[in-house]
Amino acid sequence: MEMILNALRDSLWLTLKLLLIILPLTISYEFLKERGLFSGTKPFFFMGITRPGLLPLITGVIIGLTYGAGVIVHSIKEYNLGKREVFLILLFLSVCHAIFEDTLIFVVIGANGLVVVVARLILAVVFTYLAYRARLFET
Amino acid sequence: MEIRKPLKRGLINGLSITFMMVKVIVPCYIAIEIIKHSGLIDIISRACRPFMSIFGLPGEAALSLVAGYLINMYAAIAVLTPLGLPAKDVTVVALMLGICHSLTMETPITKKTGAHASLLLLVRIALSLFSGVVLHLLWK
Numbered sequence: 001m002e003m004i005l006n007a008l009r010d011s012l013w014l015t016l017k018l019l020l021i022i023l024p025l026t027i028s029y030e031f032l033k034e035r036g037l038f039s040g041t042k043p044f045f046f047m048g049i050t051r052p053g054l055l056p057l058i059t060g061v062i063i064g065l066t067y068g069a070g071v072i073v074h075s076i077k078e079y080n081l082g083k084r085e086v087f088l089i090l091l092f093l094s095v096c097h098a099i100f101e102d103t104l105i106f107v108v109i110g111a112n113g114l115v116v117v118v119a120r121l122i123l124a125v126v127f128t129y130l131a132y133r134a135r136l137f138e139t
Numbered sequence: 140m141e142i143r144k145p146l147k148r149g150l151i152n153g154l155s156i157t158f159m160m161v162k163v164i165v166p167c168y169i170a171i172e173i174i175k176h177s178g179l180i181d182i183i184s185r186a187c188r189p190f191m192s193i194f195g196l197p198g199e200a201a202l203s204l205v206a207g208y209l210i211n212m213y214a215a216i217a218v219l220t221p222l223g224l225p226a227k228d229v230t231v232v233a234l235m236l237g238i239c240h241s242l243t244m245e246t247p248i249t250k251k252t253g254a255h256a257s258l259l260l261l262v263r264i265a266l267s268l269f270s271g272v273v274l275h276l277l278w279k
Contacts, residue, residue, distance in 0.1 A: 003176060007168035014164055018157045026156065027149030034145050065245050066164075070156040072252045083253065090254040094245075094263050095238050102240075105216055106233035110226045116233045119274065123238065123266055 014066070021067055025059065026074075047125070048088050048132035052079035057089050064098035087136065088128050096124035163251050167244040171210055174243060180205050194231050195275035200224065207236040208264075209243055227278050231271050239267035 049057060056075055060068020072089060075081050081089075099117050107113040174180065184205040188198035199222055207215030215236055219229070242260065250256035 003172040004169070007165070007172045010168045010171075011161070011165045014168075015157065015161050018160055019153070022156050023150065023153035026153035027146060030145035030149040030152070034141065066160060066248055069248045069252050070160050073159060074152055074156055076253070086252055087254045087259075090249055090252060090259060091262065094249065094259045095266060102212060102237050103233070105212055106229060106237075109216065109220050109229055110224075111229040111233035112226060113233075115230050115274070116237050119234050119270060120237050123270065127262070127266070 018066070018070070021063060022070060025067070025071070029055065047092070047128045049085060049092075049128075050079075050081070053081055053085050053089055057092060060089075060093040060097045061099060064101065065093050068093050068097060084136065088132055091131055092124045092128040095127065096120040159251070160248070163247050164244070167247055171243050174209050175214075180209060183209075193275070194235070194271040195278075196228055196231060197222070197224070200228065200232060203232060204235060207232075207240045208267075211241040211244070212236060215240070230278070231274050234274055235267045235271040238270055239263040 052075055056068045056072040059071045069090075072081070072086060076086060099120065103111075103113045103116050106116065180202070184201040187201040187205060191198050191201050194200075200219070203215045203219040203222075206218055215232070219232060224232075242263070246256050246260050249259055
């Protein structure tokens with residue numbers, strides 16, 4: 001019984017956090033979109049990620065995979081992100097997301113935050129680039 | 140500039156994203172509670188203890204890694220802090236867990252996007268172990 005209550009309490013808490021963070025984001029995206037900020041499908045520098053794909057990528061890197069994934073599901077419908085690009089974004093995010101929160105909680109107990117952030121960024125960029133060049137899931 | 144329409148669209152999108160994630164989140168938290176009480180973390184971390192030296196870590200650190208992988212970062216921190224490890228060791232754990240954590244929650248979330256979640260799971264575990272070994276060797 002206590003287990004179920006704990007699970008429900010944690011779920012409710014995360015749901016509230018999601019609402020508080022996602023709503024301002026989706027509303028500001030709509031305003032930015034009105035100004036035509038996300039049009040264009042040229043690959044963004046070298047990782048096979050398009051401009052609409054940057055949206056979930058940046059969201060995830062800064063605030064976390066859960067939020068990034070939510071925005072991805074939405075972007076798939078809205079901008080027709082391809083399967084391959086979705087994989088590349090998630091590969092990047094799997095290795096490197098919530099860089100502030102995840103790093104700071106360890107800095108508090110003595111970790112070198114710069115090492116953690118730089119290593120995660122490098123690994124994410126290198127492996128996303130390799131997957132992009134390897135043409136995984138290309139149709 | 141039109142204000143009403145984007146505001147309405149943003150609200151609807153935000154609510155539908157949240158609702159969709161809630162359906163994934165609730166079963167995950169139940170799974171996490173079951174894992175916490177099952178003794179699974181103890182069993183796995185005891186089996187991993189002898190291998191911690193490849194990351195330059197004491198055997199006790201295995202519990203923190205396994206808790207981070209299966210539950211979340213906060214569970215990992217809670218068992219790591221009392222060990223009072225030096226900065227290098229804490230950084231190795233932080234990097235390994237930064238790359239790979241909360242798998243019970245994040246793998247189903249990844250799957251929700253339609254991406255190859257089990258492949259990404261393997262990549263995360265492999266990169267986590269790899270980065271731990273490399274950082275240990277580089278940090279002299």
